[in-house]
Amino acid sequence: METIDARGLSCPEPVLRARRAMQRLAPGDEVAVLVDNATSRENVLRAARSLACDARVEPLEGGFRLIARRR
Amino acid sequence: MSAREGLTRFFASRGGIVLAGGLIGLAAALLQKLGNPANMGVCVACFTRDIAGALGLHRAAPVQYLRPEIPGFVLGALLAALLFREFRPRGGSAPVVRFVLGVFAMIGALAFLGCPWRALLRLAGGDLTALIGLAGLAAGIAGGVALLRSGYSLGRSQPTRAAAGLVLPGLALLVLFFALLKPGFILASAAGPGSLHAALGISLVAGLVVGLLAQRTRFCTMGAIRDLLMARDAHLLSGVAALVAVAFAVNLALGRVNVGFAAMPIAHSQVLWNFLGMALAGLAFAMAGGCPGRQLFLCGEGDGDAGVFVLGMLGGAAAAHNFGLAASPDRIDEAGALVVGGVGANGQAAVVFGLLACVAIGFAMRERWK
Numbered sequence: 001m002e003t004i005d006a007r008g009l010s011c012p013e014p015v016l017r018a019r020r021a022m023q024r025l026a027p028g029d030e031v032a033v034l035v036d037n038a039t040s041r042e043n044v045l046r047a048a049r050s051l052a053c054d055a056r057v058e059p060l061e062g063g064f065r066l067i068a069r070r071r
Numbered sequence: 072m073s074a075r076e077g078l079t080r081f082f083a084s085r086g087g088i089v090l091a092g093g094l095i096g097l098a099a100a101l102l103q104k105l106g107n108p109a110n111m112g113v114c115v116a117c118f119t120r121d122i123a124g125a126l127g128l129h130r131a132a133p134v135q136y137l138r139p140e141i142p143g144f145v146l147g148a149l150l151a152a153l154l155f156r157e158f159r160p161r162g163g164s165a166p167v168v169r170f171v172l173g174v175f176a177m178i179g180a181l182a183f184l185g186c187p188w189r190a191l192l193r194l195a196g197g198d199l200t201a202l203i204g205l206a207g208l209a210a211g212i213a214g215g216v217a218l219l220r221s222g223y224s225l226g227r228s229q230p231t232r233a234a235a236g237l238v239l240p241g242l243a244l245l246v247l248f249f250a251l252l253k254p255g256f257i258l259a260s261a262a263g264p265g266s267l268h269a270a271l272g273i274s275l276v277a278g279l280v281v282g283l284l285a286q287r288t289r290f291c292t293m294g295a296i297r298d299l300l301m302a303r304d305a306h307l308l309s310g311v312a313a314l315v316a317v318a319f320a321v322n323l324a325l326g327r328v329n330v331g332f333a334a335m336p337i338a339h340s341q342v343l344w345n346f347l348g349m350a351l352a353g354l355a356f357a358m359a360g361g362c363p364g365r366q367l368f369l370c371g372e373g374d375g376d377a378g379v380f381v382l383g384m385l386g387g388a389a390a391a392h393n394f395g396l397a398a399s400p401d402r403i404d405e406a407g408a409l410v411v412g413g414v415g416a417n418g419q420a421a422v423v424f425g426l427l428a429c430v431a432i433g434f435a436m437r438e439r440w441k
Contacts, residue, residue, distance in 0.1 A: 008227030010164060010360040010376065012297060016219060019302060036230075038157055039289050042083045046306060062230065 001029075006044075007036040007063055014040040015047050018068070022051045025070035036063035044068075075155060082287035085309055091288040092310030096317030098277045099192050102140075104325055105269035109336030110196040112318070113140055113281070114189035115363035116180035116352075117337075119381070120388035120397075121265050122246060125258050128385060129392035133263020137250040139271050141367065142243035143278015148286035148371025149240045150279070155287065160236025162375025165225040168432060169359055169376050173383020174390060175425035176355035176363065181388070181397040182348025182414045182422050183207070184338055186363045187292035187356075190349065191311065193338060195318035197330035200338050200345055207349030212296045214350075215357020218433035219301070223358065225436060228376055236373025239381065243370075247275070264337055286368045293353065293362035333409055334401040341413035344398065344422065348414065351425045358433060396421045 004021050006014030014035050021031045033044050041057060041064045048055035053068040072080075081087050099112025111117055117134075124135030152158040180186050183204045185193060190208065193201035249257050250271060260266040268274065284290070288310065295307035322328045333340045356362050359380050361369060366384075369377035391397040399412040414422065 008161075008164070008229065010225065010228065011294070012219065012301065012360070013224055016301070037159060038079070038155075042289070046304065047302065050302070050304065 001032055001067075003032040003034065005034045006040060007034050011039060011043070015043040018044045018066075019047050019051065022048060022053050022068050022070070025053070025068070027070050030067055030069045033066045033068065034060060034063060035066065041066065079155060079287070085306065088288045088290065088306060088310035089313040091284040091290045092313035093317040094284055095188070095281055095290065096195065096314040097321060098281055099188070099314075100195070100318045100321035100325070100327075102269050102274065102277055103322075103327065105273055106267060107269050107274075108264040108267040109327075110193045110198055111185070111189055111264065111337060112192055113277075114185050114192070115141070115144075115367065116177060116186035116384070117184070117189060117264070119363070119384050120177070120181060120391070123385045123388035124260075124265060124392070127256065127258055128389035131392040131397075133260050134265045134392070135258040135260045136265040136268055137246055137257060138268070139247060139250055139275040140278035140281075142246045143275045144282040144285070144364065144367040145240055145243040145371045147279035147282020148368040150371075151283040151286035152372040157286075158233075158236065158373050160231045160233050160373035160375070161228040162231050162235060162378075164228040164376045165436070166376060166379040168225060168436065169379045170383035170386070171432070172355040172359045172429065173380040174387035175429055176352050176359070176380075177384040177387025178391050178396055178421050178425055179211075179348045179351030179355065180363070181391040182418055183345050183352065184398050184400060186352070188314075188362070188364055191292065191315050192318055193335065195315050196322055196336070197328045198335035198338055199330065199332045200335060200340050203342050203345040204349040207346035208353040209296050209300075210346070211350035211353025211355075212293060212357045213300055214354045214430070215433075216297055216301050218358065218437075222437040223433050224438050225358075225376075226438075228374070231375065233373070235375055238375070239370040239378035282368060282371060285364065286371055289365075290368075291362050291365040293356040294365065296353075297357055333411070334403055337400050339398050339401050339412035339414075341398075341411065344414040344419065347422050347426070348398070351422050351429065354426065354429045358429060394421070
């Protein structure tokens with residue numbers, strides 16, 4: 001599974017990078033996105049919804065790991 | 072789910088952002104009624120410029136006042152960030168570049184005579200020149216989106232100590248302290264927009280409430296247009312629409328809608344410079360990741376990079392008035408004739424130079440990523 005480390009990047013770079021990775025996913029594939037703030041978490045979750053991905057959030061030291069799976 | 076999580080979920084929803092935008096529109100329209108300048112209930116660029124004037128960073132006598140709304144935004148956002156455990160001191164992402172972007176953002180905004188919030192409030196008051204400004208804003212943001220897509224990045228910030236994140240909120244407190252005590256070195260306009268203001272307590276409470284809500288909902292006017300262009304995402308835009316709708320409705324109810332193009336309150340009708348001024352501001356906001364309001368809210372979250380942008384805006388305000396770059400508004404002379412205001416030669420040169428400088432920064436700050 002590919003991991004996009006977007007920690008420390010300012011808006012909108014995390015969601016831009018996450019969108020590119022999610023758009024490349026084949027159905028059933030997953031990508032992990034690491035973010036360090038709640039705004040990016042919300043933005044990436046919204047992007048996942050709009051790109052037909054199911055996303056789950058796991059806590060991570062100093063942030064969150066979001067895992068998006070293409071439906 | 073705890074109450075805090077429930078609230079967080081609501082604020083992240085469409086309803087949350089519409090509530091925040093609507094409340095900003097309501098607060099701004101009421102502040103206009105209660106003494107703030109016409110179609111300027113809240114303007115982050117103008118108010119930061121007024122603070123720069125009150126501190127003596129520029130000597131334009133009509134625009135000097137310590138606007139409590141601005142420190143209110145920072146401290147309201149700080150309160151929200153602390154309550155919801157989102158205070159995250161950080162910094163170190165190309166601070167000098169952010170300072171320069173703040174300078175040019177302010178120079179562009181003062182060529183239009185307002186930040187994006189004021190463009191929306193001008194529209195809600197019937198000022199049709201705001202449409203030109205908003206078109207320029209969208210064009211500038213589109214340029215920023217193109218740069219972002221080609222790999223433009225200011226790089227990563229680093230976590231830092233709490234004290235570093237508290238410097239900007241500390242400065243906001245100091246501004247409030249000066250506003251309350253009015254020491255002799257603080258300047259205040261006797262006439263002009265700087266002399267028009269609501270009572271200090273009202274302005275401060277409005278600022279705190281807006282700061283709190285905007286931190287929770289991530290309200291951002293630049294982001295609204297950027298997300299629409301970049302990802303067809305209208306989430307933030309629904310907050311912007313709510314701002315305009317509520318401000319317009321309240322203005323209408325108070326009889327403060329005056330539809331026109333020339334001689335609108337504290338505005339000029341030079342089409343080209345309204346457009347280019349806001350295009351410069353929009354490009355700089357997009358490259359710095361937030362409209363001026365959002366930068367203040369980020370300061371409250373401990374974001375030192377946003378703080379550097381805000382300091383850049385203060386510097387830009389000083390430059391704009393010390394070097395004669397800011398626009399002058401349209402006016403009606405004694406004979407009743409319209410005198411079209413606008414941007415002078417210095418200001419025109421500064422806007423063009425700013426656009427070129429921002430594009431150069433944009434190309435120079437690209438990194439390659441997958």
